[in-house]
Structure formats: C-alpha cells, structure tokens
Amino acid sequence: MPLLEIANLTKQFRAPDGSNHEVVRVESFSLEPTTQVALRGPSGTGKTTFLHLIAGILAPDSGRIVLDGTDLTMLSEAGRDRLRAESIGYIFQTFNLLQGFTCLENVLLGMSFGPGADRHRAEELLRHVGLGERLHHYPRQLSTGQQQRVAVARALANRPKLVLADEPTGNLDAASGASALKLIRDGCAENKAALLLVSHDPVVLGGFDRVQDLAAINRPLR
Amino acid sequence: MTLWLIILRSLRQHALSTMVTALSTALAGGLLMSVWVVKHQTHGTFTGMTGGWDAVLGARGAKLQLVLNAIFHLEASPGNLPWADYQEIARNPAVALAVPIAVGDNYLGYRLVGVTTNLFSDSEYAPGKKFRVEAGGRIFDDGFREAVVGSFVAQQLRLKVGSEFHPFHGLNFDEKAQHDETYVVVGILEPSNTPADRVLWIPLAGLQNMSGHLAEAATDVSAVLVRLRSPIAGQQLDMLYNKQGNRLTWAWPIGQVMAQLFDKIGWFDQVLALVAYLVALVAAGSILASIYNSMNSRRRDIAILRALGARRRTVFSVIVLEAVAIAALGMMVAFVLYFGILSGVASVIRARTGVVLNPFQPDPVFLWAPLLLIGLSALAGVVPAIKAYQTNVASALAPES
Numbered sequence: 352m353p354l355l356e357i358a359n360l361t362k363q364f365r366a367p368d369g370s371n372h373e374v375v376r377v378e379s380f381s382l383e384p385t386t387q388v389a390l391r392g393p394s395g396t397g398k399t400t401f402l403h404l405i406a407g408i409l410a411p412d413s414g415r416i417v418l419d420g421t422d423l424t425m426l427s428e429a430g431r432d433r434l435r436a437e438s439i440g441y442i443f444q445t446f447n448l449l450q451g452f453t454c455l456e457n458v459l460l461g462m463s464f465g466p467g468a469d470r471h472r473a474e475e476l477l478r479h480v481g482l483g484e485r486l487h488h489y490p491r492q493l494s495t496g497q498q499q500r501v502a503v504a505r506a507l508a509n510r511p512k513l514v515l516a517d518e519p520t521g522n523l524d525a526a527s528g529a530s531a532l533k534l535i536r537d538g539c540a541e542n543k544a545a546l547l548l549v550s551h552d553p554v555v556l557g558g559f560d561r562v563q564d565l566a567a568i569n570r571p572l573r
Numbered sequence: 574m575t576l577w578l579i580i581l582r583s584l585r586q587h588a589l590s591t592m593v594t595a596l597s598t599a600l601a602g603g604l605l606m607s608v609w610v611v612k613h614q615t616h617g618t619f620t621g622m623t624g625g626w627d628a629v630l631g632a633r634g635a636k637l638q639l640v641l642n643a644i645f646h647l648e649a650s651p652g653n654l655p656w657a658d659y660q661e662i663a664r665n666p667a668v669a670l671a672v673p674i675a676v677g678d679n680y681l682g683y684r685l686v687g688v689t690t691n692l693f694s695d696s697e698y699a700p701g702k703k704f705r706v707e708a709g710g711r712i713f714d715d716g717f718r719e720a721v722v723g724s725f726v727a728q729q730l731r732l733k734v735g736s737e738f739h740p741f742h743g744l745n746f747d748e749k750a751q752h753d754e755t756y757v758v759v760g761i762l763e764p765s766n767t768p769a770d771r772v773l774w775i776p777l778a779g780l781q782n783m784s785g786h787l788a789e790a791a792t793d794v795s796a797v798l799v800r801l802r803s804p805i806a807g808q809q810l811d812m813l814y815n816k817q818g819n820r821l822t823w824a825w826p827i828g829q830v831m832a833q834l835f836d837k838i839g840w841f842d843q844v845l846a847l848v849a850y851l852v853a854l855v856a857a858g859s860i861l862a863s864i865y866n867s868m869n870s871r872r873r874d875i876a877i878l879r880a881l882g883a884r885r886r887t888v889f890s891v892i893v894l895e896a897v898a899i900a901a902l903g904m905m906v907a908f909v910l911y912f913g914i915l916s917g918v919a920s921v922i923r924a925r926t927g928v929v930l931n932p933f934q935p936d937p938v939f940l941w942a943p944l945l946l947i948g949l950s951a952l953a954g955v956v957p958a959i960k961a962y963q964t965n966v967a968s969a970l971a972p973e974s
Contacts, residue, residue, distance in 0.1 A: 403967050408880060429884050436882020447877045447970060451582040463575035464882030505881075 352420075353381040354512055354545050355405065360414030362400055363571075373571040374400045377414070380568050384512065387536060387546040389556050392565030398549040401569060402515045405547070406439050407431030419512050436465040440506030440544065442535065444518035446498045448490040454501045455486040458508050465509035476504040480534050496527030500534060507538045514539050516548040520555055532558065576887070579878070580895045583871070584902075590863040591899055598860070598903025601853040602946050603910030608845040609938040610911075611918050614930045616835050619645075620828040622928060624767055624798070625697045628807055628825035630654070630662050630671075630814065631796040636824035637833050643674060643796035644827060645768045645926055646684045649744060650676050653793035654821060662797055667806030670695050673794035675780040680738050682746040683726045685773045687780025690715060696800070698767050710734045710760030715776045721760040725770040725927060732758050740775075742785055753784050768927035853946055856903070860896050861953035868960045875961050876969030889962040896954025897947055904943040 362375040374397040382388055392398040403409040405416060407423050410431075416423040419438060423431055435441075448457050458473040477486055480500040482493075490498050499519065506514055516535055520528030532555055539546040548555070549565065556562050584591045624644050631639040634651025641648040656673075663671040672695075675687035693704050693712045706712060706721060713719035722732050732738070736758040742750040756775060764770055781791050801807055807825040814823035824830050835842075875888050915932035923929050 400967070403970075406880070408966050408970075429886075432879070432882050432884045435880075441880055443880075443970065447873075447880065449582075449874055449877055451586040451874075452578075456578065456582075460575065460578070460878070461881045464878075464887075468575070 354384040354386075354419055355380075355382040355547070356415070356417040357381065357405070358415045360404060360416060361412045361571075362397075362404055362409060363412055373573075375404060375411070375569055376571045377401065377569050382513070382545050382547055385540070385543050385545055386561065387539060387559060388548070389559035389562045390547065390549045390565045390568070391551060391556055391562055392549055392569075393551045396565045397569050397571060398565050399517055401565070402441075402517050402547070402549060405513075406441055406515055407435045432464075437509060438512045440509065440511040440514040442499075442502050442506045442514065442516040442519045444521040446490070446495075446502045446522070448498055448501055448505075450490050453487045453489055454482055454493070454504075457490070457501055458505045461505040462508045469508075473504070473508060476508055477501070479538075480504050494527070496523055496531060499523060499527070499531045503531065503534050503538055506535075507542050507544070510542055511544050514544050514546045516546065516550075518550055518552075519548065520550065520552060525554070528552075528555070576891055576894060579891050580898050583891070583895055584898060587863070587867055590867065591902070594856070594860045594863045595899050595903040595906065597852075597856040598900050598946055598950065599906035599910055601849065601856040602904050602907025602942055603914060604852055605846075605849040605942045605946075606907065606911040606936075606938050607914040607918065608842070608849045609942070610915060610932070610934075610936050611930065612842045612846075613936060613938075614934065615922065615928075616832075618928050618930065619834065619926075620831045622767060622831075623827040624769070625699060625800065626798045626827060627801045627804070628799045628810070628823060628827065629796050630658070630799055631822050631824065633820055633822050636822055636830045639796060639822055639824045640827055640830045641834075642676065643798060643824075645928075646676075646686065646772050647768075647926065650795040651822070653790055653795055654797070656792040656794065658821060659794050659797050662799060662810075665806075665810070667802055667809065668799055669802045670800040672696060672798045673777060674796055674798060675777055675793070676744065676795045677786065678740040678742055678752065678780060678783055679744055679746055680726075680740050680773055681730060683723075683730065683771060683773055684744060685720075685740050685775055685780060687775055687777040689777050692774070692798075693721070696798075698765050698769065702765070704765060704769065705763045706760035707763055710758075713759050713774070713776055715778065717776070718754055718756045718779055719759045719775070720756045721762060721774045722758050723762050723770040723772045723774070723927070724764040725923065726773055727758075727761045729924075732761070734758055734760065738773075740783065742783075754779075766927075766929040771924075771927040853949060856900075856946065857949040857953040860899055860950050861956055863899075864892060864896060864954060864957040865960065868957050871961075872964055872969045875964045876966045879964065879966045880970060885962045888964070889958045892958035892961045893951055893954040896950045896957075900947040900950030901943075904946060907943070907946075908939075 357377055357380040360377040363371045363373040366372045404411050454477055455473055459468045462468045480503055482500055520532055523531055550556055629639050629643040632652030632654050638648050638651050642650045659673045662668055672692045678685040690712055697703050713721050737755050739755055740752045810823050811825055814821045878888055912932050919930040
C-alpha cells in the first residue's frame with residue numbers, strides 16, 4: 352500500500368489582474384513507504400506549491416492527498432498542522448531556521464509541535480549530522496552547509512514517514528551540497544522515511560534510482 | 574514551555590522595544606499604584622488620625638481649620654477662647670478629658686504648642702498608647718521654661734536633652750521675631766507617627782506669657798482637645814455650641830470633619846487617577862504598536878513555526894502572551910517605581926504633617942493594578958496576534974514557483 356497517494360489534485364491562485372491561474376494539476380502520483388524519489392523541475396513548474404499541498408500547508412481546490420491512510424483533504428487546517436508535525440519532515444532550499452534560536456532549540460521546537468521535545472534525540476541527531484560541538488550556536492554563527500544540516504536534523508526529529516525536500520542543495524556549494532544530500536538520504540533510510548526531493552540539479556538527480564519529470568506529472572491548464 | 578521559549582527569544586530579539594514598552598508599563602503601573610495608595614492611606618490616616626480625641630472646642634470659625642490647627646498643627650488658629658470656656662467644658666460630666674492648647678510661636682519653622690502636662694499623663698494618642706519620653710528625658714515642669722520635643726523635630730533640628738533655644742513669634746519662621754525667653758529641652762518624645770512628632774511642646778503658661786504676647790490674652794487658649802465619655806454627648810455639645818451658641822465652634826467628630834477636606838480635594842485625586850489611567854492606555858498602545866510594527870520582520874519566523882506544525886491558535890497565543898510578558902516585566906519594575914514614589918511622597922507628608930504613610934501596607938491595588946495593566950496589554954496584543962494568525966505560510970516561506 353502506497354504511503355502517499357495523490358489523485359486529481361488541482362490548485363490555482365488568483366493573479367493580480369483578477370484572473371485565476373492554475374499552478375497544480377496532478378492526475379495521479381504515488382510514493383511507496385521508505386522509497387526515495389526525485390522530481391526534476393525547473394523554476395515555475397509548481398514544485399513548491401506541489402510540496403506545500405502534500406505537506407498540508409496549502410489546501411487543494413480539488414482532488415485527494417492520502418498520506419499513510421489519512422486523507423489530508425478531509426482534515427481541518429489544525430488537523431493538517433498536526434499531521435504535518437507528526438508525519439512530515441520538510442527541508443527547504445533556504446533552510447528556514449529560526450535565527451533567534453540555537454541549533455538545538457531549532458530541532459527541539461520542531462519536535463515540540465509533534466510528539467514532544469526530546470532533548471536527547473535532538474542532541475543525538477545534531478551529533479549525527481556533525482554538529483555535536485555546535486549545539487548552542489545560532490544559525491548566523493554557522494556556514495550555509497551547517498545550517499542545512501541543522502534543517503536535516505530538524506526534519507528527521509519527529510521520525511516522519513515522509514520527508515519533503517525542496518531544492519535542498521540549491522543554496523550550497525558542490526561539496527556542501529553533496530554532503531547535505533548524503534545526510535538527507537542516509538537519514539531518511541535510517542529513519543525509514545520516504546523521501547520526495549525536488550531539484551533541477553543534474554548532480555543531485557543523478558544519485559536517485561527513481562527520477563520523474565515534474566512536468567510529466569503536473570500539467571496545469573494554461 | 575515551547576510557547577515561553579518562543580516568547581523569551583522574541584523578547585530578546587526585540588530587546589530595545591521590549592525594554593521601552595516594559596518601562597512605559599512600569600511607569601503606568603507605578604503611577605497608578607502610587608496615586609491609589611496615597612489617596613487611600615492619606616484618606617484613612619487623616620480621617621482616622623484623631624490623636625485619641627473625639628472633638629476640638631475653639632473660637633467661632635470653620636471646623637476644618639480648627640481640627641487642622643489643633644490636631645494636625647497646620648493652618649492658623651481661628652482665634653482664642655477664654656480660660657473659663659476651657660474650665661466649663663472640662664467640668665462637663667460628659668467629658669472624660671479636656672486638654673487646653675495654645676499656639677502662636679515657632680522654633681525655626683516648627684510649631685511650639687503650649688499644653689498642660691495631662692496631655693502626657695492622661696491622654697492616649699491611639700488605643701493603649703501614651704506619649705513616652707525617650708530614656709534620659711522627662712516631661713517638662715509647668716512652672717519652668719522647659720520643652721519636650723517631638724521626635725521628628727529633634728531629629729531635624731538635632732535637639733537633645735539639654736539643648737537650649739529661643740522661640741520665634743508667629744507660626745512661620747521670621748528670624749527678626751525672636752523672643753527673649755530661653756527654653757531648655759528636657760525630653761524627646763518617642764516616635765508616635767502622629768503630628769505630635771513635629772511639635773515642640775512647652776508649658777501652656779509659658780506660651781501664654783511669652784514676651785510680646787498680649788497681656789489681656791494671657792489666660793486665653795487656642796483650642797481645647799476633648800475626649801468624651803460617650804459619643805451621644807458629642808451630639809448634645811454640638812447643639813449647645815454650634816446651634817444654640819454663636820461664640821465657639823465644636824468640631825465633632827474629628828474624622829468626619831477631616832473627611833470634608835478630602836471632599837474638597839477629591840477632584841485632585843481624580844485628576845491624578847485619570848492621568849495614571851491615560852498613561853496605562855498609552856502603555857498598552859505602545860505595546861500594540863511595538864509588536865505590530867515587528868510583525869513584518871517576524872512574518873517568516875511565524876511561517877516557519879506554522880510549517881513545523883504550529884497551529885494558528887499557537888502563534889496567536891504566542892503574540893498575546895508576549896504582550897502579557899512585556900506587561901508582567903513592566904509590573905515588576907512598577908513595584909520598584911511605586912516604592913520610590915511612595916517613599917518620596919511619604920517623606921514629604923511626614924515632614925509637612927507628621928503623618929506616616931506605609932508603602933508596604935497591603936492594598937488591593939497591588940492586585941488589581943497589575944491585573945488591569947496585564948489585561949489591557951493582552952487586549953493590545955490581540956491586534957498583532959490577529960495579523961500573526963492570518964499569516965499566509967506559503968507566501969511567507971518562499972516565492973511561488
């Protein structure tokens with residue numbers, strides 16, 4: 352049984368001129384548990400909106416998103432928030448760390464909205480991504496590569512079933528990108544989480560067994 | 574715990590505006606508590622400060638002036654009354670104790686009050702409390718130029734047993750109006766926290782016969798302090814002196830007479846309270862403005878929290894609780910400010926009247942003023958909290974692709 356099943360998903364936004372602009376139209380997409388899939392998608396193909404829909408950050412206009420047996424489209428916003436906190440890890444291109452919080456606090460905060468803050472696990476995860484000596488550093492005191500590693504630790508903290516990664520290496524140099532990608536993939540494998548990664552970087556995509564073109568899945572009406 | 578961690582970090586990130594808004598709340602809270610306590614305690618103290626007396630008998634005039642002059646040693650005497658009037662009231666079977674006083678002189682601005690020694694031997698300035706002289710001193714002898722000095726005067730003028738002084742004529746100090754007589758201090762009163770602390774007490778005859786005073790008034794007294802056997806007698810004597818007679822004034826009961834003073838200056842309290850309430854509103858407004866203005870820069874942080882699974886109501890609560898935390902911080906400083914203000918006011922009131930205010934005396938305002946300010950601040954926090962609640966997570970996190 353797939354971990355993630357998407358059917359007839361649509362999402363449109365209102366353009367400044369008042370017209371409706373469809374960004375997502377996915378007829379069918381699925382992802383098996385613990386698998387790692389990369390979606391190839393350049394800018395403007397609706398990849399972030401697609402991931403936001405899966406994460407429950409956005410509500411679709413129509414269609415179904417079933418995650419681990421739960422239909423997100425039937426949940427209230429608070430229900431989607433809870434599901435996201437408990438079952439989904441999200442890694443952003445721009446890391447999205449809270450600047451006023453230390454590395455450890457960033458991870459603990461992510462946990463606190465889910466099953467609860469577990470300081471020992473948070474420290475363990477940060478050690479695992481090579482930041483054991485920087486638990487109490489603030490994001491501004493870290494390199495971009497280190498910041499992304501904190502984001503990886505945060506995404507894995509709640510033992511999610513699905514990790515969404517939106518251009519996770521887009522802001523990193525080649526070496527840091529490769530290192531971050533390895534951490535993400537290994538972390539998902541160790542935590543038995545499925546990974547859905549979106550990127551347009553051939554180097555990143557080259558490491559995946561299953562790579563799909565987002566344009567082939569997402570066909571919005573123009 | 575999570576909420577408070579977020580709030581603490583936010584307060585730290587916006588430390589300057591947190592400090593300024595907390596200080597404005599502190600100012601409002603400090604002022605509000607000070608105004609309220611000064612109002613309550615002065616009203617309670619002045620209307621309850623009878624010095625152990627039920628009434629004052631004096632020359633025809635305003636009751637308030639008579640009480641202020643005879644009990645609080647403020648204001649000018651409305652005039653004198655003959656010795657015979659003192660004897661008559663003292664003999665009245667309804668009267669338990671009558672003590673004549675005479676005023677009209679000062680020493681370096683502090684009042685000399687001529688009195689008979691039964692003030693010290695028979696009267697109680699509060700239930701069970703008599704005036705006591707500090708060790709090494711004694712009460713003056715009626716026939717001598719001796720003085721017993723109130724504790725506050727002794728402290729201010731550095732008078733001690735054996736000190737000598739020349740009185741000055743009049744209730745206000747004029748260095749050209751010095752009397753020839755020399756008085757010697759024979760006793761210092763223990764502090765009573767009453768107006769008696771700021772008086773130099775001398776024998777009644779000494780003040781009556783001071784050089785330069787009118788010889789024909791040498792047996793007159795300024796007022797008679799009266800303690801009654803029963804409160805009903807006060808009504809009868811009121812009828813006798815105030816309604817049937819037209820020569821003397823019977824100021825009774827003293828607390829009620831003093832209450833007239835507060836009726837007259839009640840508007841002043843209201844103005845002060847209004848100012849304090851306005852400052853409270855401004856403080857709440859500054860909390861609103863400060864948090865609201867920071868919302869744009871916090872939009873992304875709020876979106877990140879939401880992306881991590883925080884619900885809308887969580888971010889709403891964070892903002893409201895942040896306003897509450899600022900107000901609570903302010904109220905902690907407000908208590909320090911309050912003690913500062915009240916100590917200053919208390920020392921002025923003590924110096925001017927002898928009445929002591931106690932900044933540490935429990936008052937309901939210590940509960941309701943913080944609650945009011947924190948409540949107002951929470952309300953002020955609702956506006957930016959609504960903005961946080963409405964944050965569009967997707968657009969705040971990243972541009973649409």
